[in-house]
Amino acid sequence: xxxxxxxxxxxxxxxxxxxxxxxxxxxxxxxxxxxxxxxxxxxxxxxxxxxxxxxxxxxxxxxxxxxxxxxxxxxxxxxxxxxxxxxxxxxxxxxxxxxxxxxxxxxxxxxxxxxxxxxxxxxxxxxxxxxxxxxxxxxxxxxxxxxxxxxxxxxxxxxxxxxxxxxxxxxxxxxxxxxxxxxxxxxxxxxxxxxxxxxxxxxxxxxxxxxxxxxxxxxxxxxxxxxxxxxx
Numbered sequence: 001x002x003x004x005x006x007x008x009x010x011x012x013x014x015x016x017x018x019x020x021x022x023x024x025x026x027x028x029x030x031x032x033x034x035x036x037x038x039x040x041x042x043x044x045x046x047x048x049x050x051x052x053x054x055x056x057x058x059x060x061x062x063x064x065x066x067x068x069x070x071x072x073x074x075x076x077x078x079x080x081x082x083x084x085x086x087x088x089x090x091x092x093x094x095x096x097x098x099x100x101x102x103x104x105x106x107x108x109x110x111x112x113x114x115x116x117x118x119x120x121x122x123x124x125x126x127x128x129x130x131x132x133x134x135x136x137x138x139x140x141x142x143x144x145x146x147x148x149x150x151x152x153x154x155x156x157x158x159x160x161x162x163x164x165x166x167x168x169x170x171x172x173x174x175x176x177x178x179x180x181x182x183x184x185x186x187x188x189x190x191x192x193x194x195x196x197x198x199x200x201x202x203x204x205x206x207x208x209x210x211x212x213x214x215x216x217x218x219x220x221x222x223x224x225x226x227x228x229x230x231x232x
Contacts, residue, residue, distance in 0.1 A: 001019055001022060003015065003018075003019070003076060003079070003080070005019065007076070008050070008073040008074060008075055008076065009050055009073060010048065010049075010050060010073065010074065010075040011075055011076055011077075012075070013025075015076050018076065029077065029080055029081075032077070032081070033080075033081055033084045033085075036081060036172065037084075037085065037089060037168060037172060038168060039168065040167070040168035040169075040170075040171030040172045040175060041171075041172065041175045042078075042081070042172060042175040042176040043078070043081075044179065046074075046075055046077060046078035046081070047078075047179060047180045047181065048180070048181055048182065048183075049072040049073065049074050049180070049181075049182040049183075050072070050073045050182070050183060050184075051070045051071065051072050051073075051182050051183065051184045052070075052071045052073065052184075053065075053068035053069070053070055053071075053184065054068060054069045054070075054071050055067060055068055055069075056068065056069050070184075072182065085172065089169070091164075091169060092108075092109075092110070094162070094163070094164070095158075095162050095164070096109055096110075098161070098162045098163060100161045100162055101162070104117075104120060106120075121137070125137070151177045151178075154177075155170065155173065155174055155177075158170065158173070
């Protein structure tokens with residue numbers, strides 16, 4: 001019930017419907033999750049994603065692909081499976097309890113965020129200042145961090161460094177990471193194009209014709225929303 005109400009083009013049922021009759025779908029999803037975790041297999045039908053390129057800033061060059069941020073739209077069911085695997089299967093708690101999980105790690109940990117990372121940094125700076133010592137802060141950025149992760153290294157690190165030994169826990173992750181595919185699509189323009197094509201077909205079938213010289217479109221919204229829409 002806590003998942004956002006928005007839906008992806010890949011959803012076989014709207015998210016609002018899943019939430020409205022959750023008492024029915026919860027049993028189905030629970031059975032799917034139990035089978036998936038027991039067999040150590042992530043369903044192939046949920047390994048696809050629709051990527052929508054979003055311009056990072058409105059003033060950037062639209063012809064340079066580097067200026068776009070790829071936003072992946074996934075089916076809501078695999079998102080639920082990911083959540084169940086991370087939390088209810090105790091995978092996340094097991095990794096966080098490992099001696100190789102540093103106490104200063106803030107990303108992807110319950111009750112930690114960029115705010116806790118900043119608080120820790122400022123606390124260290126203030127402590128050094130109280131002791132009469134200067135602080136040198138070095139900020140490093142990894143280029144396309146998630147795109148360059150080697151899956152074999154990741155799985156081996158979980159096995160050797162974090163004690164995620166053989167069995168369905170590791171094979172499920174391996175299945176989750178392999179044979180995935182994606183396509184790029186501007187979902188907003190595509191829906192509008194499909195709608196206009198359907199209207200055109202209906203008019204032609206009923207002996208009517210669109211007057212293109214007098215047909216117009218207008219995008220209405222706040223300044224911030226318009227900038228976001230144009231950047232997409």
